[in-house]
Amino acid sequence: MSKRKNKQGSAIFQIISAYTKPSEEANASQEPKRGTKRARDGSPIDEPSNKTVKKAVRPTSVPKELEIRRENPSVEEETSQTSQPKKIPSITTARKNPAANGIRPNIQSAPPPSDQSNHSSSRLPNGKAHVQPQNGLSRKREALLSTKKGLPIWPHAEGIRAALRRNNVLVLTGETGSGKSTQVPQFLLSEPWCSKCIAITQPRRVAAISLARRVAEEMGTFMGTGKAAKVGYSVRFDNATGPNTRIKFLTEGMLLQEFLRDPEMEQYSAIIVDEVHERSVNVDLILGFLRNLVADLERGKAKKRKQPLKVVIMSATADVEGLVKFFDDGLKEETANGEAGGEAVEETNSVTPGAKKDKKMAKRSASDDTQPQQDNRISTCFVEGRQYPVKMVYLPEPTDDWVESALKLIFRIHYKEPLPGDILVFLPGQDTIEGLEKLVKDYAEGMEKDVPKLLALPLFAALPQHAQQLIFEPTPARTRKVILSTNIAETSVTVPGVRYVIDCGKSKIKQFRNNLGLESLLVKPISKSAAIQRKGRAGREAAGQCYRLYTEEAYNGLDERTTPEILRCDLSHAILTMKARGVDDVINFPFLDRPPREALRKALLQLLNLGALEETGVISERGLKMAKFPLTPTLGCVLVEAAHRDCLLEAIDIVSALSVENVFLNLTTDERKEEAETARRDLYRREGDHMTLLVTVQRYAEERTGRKAWCERHFVSHRAMQNVLNIRKQLRELCKSLKMLSYIPSDTPPAPSEERTKDILQCLLRGFIMNTARFMPDLSYRTFIGNQTVAIHPSSVLHKRQTEAIVFTEFVFTTKAFARGVSAVQYDWVDEVIEKVF
DNA sequence: GAGCACTGC
Numbered sequence: 001m002s003k004r005k006n007k008q009g010s011a012i013f014q015i016i017s018a019y020t021k022p023s024e025e026a027n028a029s030q031e032p033k034r035g036t037k038r039a040r041d042g043s044p045i046d047e048p049s050n051k052t053v054k055k056a057v058r059p060t061s062v063p064k065e066l067e068i069r070r071e072n073p074s075v076e077e078e079t080s081q082t083s084q085p086k087k088i089p090s091i092t093t094a095r096k097n098p099a100a101n102g103i104r105p106n107i108q109s110a111p112p113p114s115d116q117s118n119h120s121s122s123r124l125p126n127g128k129a130h131v132q133p134q135n136g137l138s139r140k141r142e143a144l145l146s147t148k149k150g151l152p153i154w155p156h157a158e159g160i161r162a163a164l165r166r167n168n169v170l171v172l173t174g175e176t177g178s179g180k181s182t183q184v185p186q187f188l189l190s191e192p193w194c195s196k197c198i199a200i201t202q203p204r205r206v207a208a209i210s211l212a213r214r215v216a217e218e219m220g221t222f223m224g225t226g227k228a229a230k231v232g233y234s235v236r237f238d239n240a241t242g243p244n245t246r247i248k249f250l251t252e253g254m255l256l257q258e259f260l261r262d263p264e265m266e267q268y269s270a271i272i273v274d275e276v277h278e279r280s281v282n283v284d285l286i287l288g289f290l291r292n293l294v295a296d297l298e299r300g301k302a303k304k305r306k307q308p309l310k311v312v313i314m315s316a317t318a319d320v321e322g323l324v325k326f327f328d329d330g331l332k333e334e335t336a337n338g339e340a341g342g343e344a345v346e347e348t349n350s351v352t353p354g355a356k357k358d359k360k361m362a363k364r365s366a367s368d369d370t371q372p373q374q375d376n377r378i379s380t381c382f383v384e385g386r387q388y389p390v391k392m393v394y395l396p397e398p399t400d401d402w403v404e405s406a407l408k409l410i411f412r413i414h415y416k417e418p419l420p421g422d423i424l425v426f427l428p429g430q431d432t433i434e435g436l437e438k439l440v441k442d443y444a445e446g447m448e449k450d451v452p453k454l455l456a457l458p459l460f461a462a463l464p465q466h467a468q469q470l471i472f473e474p475t476p477a478r479t480r481k482v483i484l485s486t487n488i489a490e491t492s493v494t495v496p497g498v499r500y501v502i503d504c505g506k507s508k509i510k511q512f513r514n515n516l517g518l519e520s521l522l523v524k525p526i527s528k529s530a531a532i533q534r535k536g537r538a539g540r541e542a543a544g545q546c547y548r549l550y551t552e553e554a555y556n557g558l559d560e561r562t563t564p565e566i567l568r569c570d571l572s573h574a575i576l577t578m579k580a581r582g583v584d585d586v587i588n589f590p591f592l593d594r595p596p597r598e599a600l601r602k603a604l605l606q607l608l609n610l611g612a613l614e615e616t617g618v619i620s621e622r623g624l625k626m627a628k629f630p631l632t633p634t635l636g637c638v639l640v641e642a643a644h645r646d647c648l649l650e651a652i653d654i655v656s657a658l659s660v661e662n663v664f665l666n667l668t669t670d671e672r673k674e675e676a677e678t679a680r681r682d683l684y685r686r687e688g689d690h691m692t693l694l695v696t697v698q699r700y701a702e703e704r705t706g707r708k709a710w711c712e713r714h715f716v717s718h719r720a721m722q723n724v725l726n727i728r729k730q731l732r733e734l735c736k737s738l739k740m741l742s743y744i745p746s747d748t749p750p751a752p753s754e755e756r757t758k759d760i761l762q763c764l765l766r767g768f769i770m771n772t773a774r775f776m777p778d779l780s781y782r783t784f785i786g787n788q789t790v791a792i793h794p795s796s797v798l799h800k801r802q803t804e805a806i807v808f809t810e811f812v813f814t815t816k817a818f819a820r821g822v823s824a825v826q827y828d829w830v831d832e833v834i835e836k837v838f
Numbered sequence: 839g840a841g842c843a844c845t846g847c
Binding site: 203204205235236237251252253254256257278280281282428429430431460461462486487488490491492507508509510521523565577629630631661662666730791793794795799800812814815818820 | 839840841842843844845846847
């Protein structure tokens with residue numbers, strides 16, 4: 001057995017050797033030359049200074065080397081380990097500077113130490129603040145200061161400050177590792193215009209939390225809710241801001257919610273929007289709102305706000321011109337009346353402030369003398385990143401079999417390249433990952449004894465936390481890790497130790513089809529910017545190599561950037577948010593990328609059907625309530641309906657369960673599947689998936705002591721259920737504040753009667769009337785509206801069951817059109833709702 | 839009898 005594998009192993013090795021270029025020159029580029037400066041794609045930048053230290057202590061044997069690499073932590077690693085759980089991956093921060101100790105801090109650049117109250121603050125009102133003696137804080141700050149000074153963004157501090165004194169908007173491009181997320185808010189804190197708080201948005205929770213911790217440490221202040229805390233964060237279910245918070249990291253969704261409550265953002269002196277290049281729907285809405293707000297302020301149209309608002313747009317690979325034009329158009333519109341506008345951009349880098357001013361003045365007097373003394377232009381700034389060189393290798397011939405190509409390359413790299421240096425493989429999805437994982441394991445078993453081991457580790461979002469955790473464990477002796485990942489490793493998770501990247505060039509993309517009202521998840525080619533991002537993952541700790549499983553021509557043919565989400569999603573939620581924010585004319589909302597008219601129309605129609613809009617297009621009472629929920633309009637509609645039918649608590653339970661990833665664990669082997677079916681039998685309800693979810697939530701909530709064990713017994717995801725109860729709590733509180741619920745019960749309500757069940761299903765029908773289908777004589781289901789064929793997904797409890805009509809909460813296209821989350825309803829209930837709505 | 843990339847309020 002093992003002999004056969006052995007043979008296969010070396011056969012593979014031979015194929016590989018023949019098929020890609022020999023790697024001698026790759027080996028040469030492995031060792032970065034000291035003093036060479038390179039930026040992404042090979043152009044020069046600064047070499048991180050810890051390089052020499054690493055080399056000096058490098059022992060000869062592989063395992064020791066690995067140990068040293070991880071136990072010689074920089075200031076950064078040390079702090080991130082003490083201040084945050086290990087599972088939180090490091091975000092883009094600076095490289096460390098070993099000379100950190102012994103350099104006296106420059107007090108001027110860091111804010112003064114926190115006030116006296118810090119001394120007694122080992123017992124702050126709530127536990128969120130860092131509990132540390134004052135001298136510990138300042139010592140840490142001092143230690144971090146020279147690290148800060150070594151960041152590429154540091155020399156730009158004065159330019160950035162000057163730019164924002166002149167203009168209200170700055171577009172800042174900073175590549176990975178430039179330090180923009182941590183430093184820019186600190187640069188601005190002591191500015192004369194900055195009397196209030198600085199908000200800085202992040203696309204992900206972990207990033208918001210870990211950045212807040214990091215910045216608090218750098219400033220030598222507390223983080224959290226205490227009076228002494230100057231830095232805080234705000235993410236869903238977790239608000240860690242206090243009365244004196246000056247820098248607040250928050251997720252995009254949180255800032256959007258604040259926009260609904262306070263359209264003029266009065267609590268902020270500055271709003272920094274970070275990672276704009278990821279182009280989430282939320283960021284697009286924020287940019288639109290900010291553009292309008294900045295323009296209104298310039299115009300003196302603000303209702304309440306008196307002080308100026310500074311806006312910084314930060315991005316890694318920004319379409320700078322697009323962003324500048326976007327904000328400048330907003331300003332032009334109201335100075336307006338056909339004024340030409342002139343050039344908008346003013347560079348802040350590589351120009352001395354004096355020269356800039358002259359240039360600016362000249363520009364103004366030349367093209368813009370009609371403009372009032374106020375200076376309303378957009379500044380830009382470019383900050384280089386920090387990256388080791390990455391050598392590129394393309395496939396000479398195109399291939400469709402990424403799994404096989406990746407397998408060959410993994411072994412080729414493993415045999416040819418020295419340790420350490422883990423391999424990160426990008427694949428489209430769980431199925432390909434698991435397939436390749438098995439192959440790598442099989443072949444690795446057959447490797448000769450003297451070859452180091454290969455450790456294959458899968459990584460995707462649906463993977464249980466403890467399995468994801470393995471990525472961060474130190475690599476065992478004489479072993480190379482192969483991480484097989486979805487694009488989760490592209491942005492969300494930073495895998496340490498990677499020097500080789502294999503990129504299949506594909507990812508799964510969700511696409512909403514307006515005409516069918518369904519979304520599909522398709523394997524599509526990635527964009528150039530995504531390919532560059534993946535490649536960059538090889539050069540985070542040392543020089544690396546990136547193997548693309550496609551040809552150079554194919555790369556050249558890729559789209560420049562990933563299509564923004566707003567162009568490929570269901571817009572009803574975004575539009576409801578806009579309407580609730582007071583944007584009546586959504587067609588003319590300033591979108592950075594304008595969605596097709598048809599998509600906007602469909603979404604408006606949907607909102608009208610849900611009763612969120614009046615016939616005139618104005619948001620209704622009901623719509624205002626729906627917008628307050630952290631839910632899609634359809635689910636929000638179900639809750640509003642349920643409040644009228646006295647089944648709100650049950651509806652909240654169902655909606656909470658629908659808001660998380662799978663409650664029921666996906667089993668892989670037939671045996672386990674059968675086991676799960678038996679164990680869950682008492683949870684399953686013949687009415688369908690929604691009542692099954694209700695029972696599951698109720699049983700889980702009733703279980704006061706052994707919830708985890710209960711989950712294990714029933715093959716239910718404990719993590720998902722914890723999340724369900726969080727959401728349930730939030731929704732109950734919201735309903736209470738909206739007067740939809742008179743009190744929040746302490747007990748779980750009893751299992752619903754038949755009458756109550758009917759009410760619940762009819763509420764679902766009201767929200768999901770577009771997602772209804774009737775049973776046909778040919779044994780298929782056809783949607784009531786649109787007459788589409790739809791099959792009940794095999795994961796549903798109603799799979800293979802026949803019922804006169806169904807309502808479903810998810811409509812997805814994979815191999816064919818599937819209904820997921822299905823309940824059995826009566827034909828005439830559907831008719832009744834259709835009658836009422838249309 | 840299919841299979842779901844990733845965020846987030």
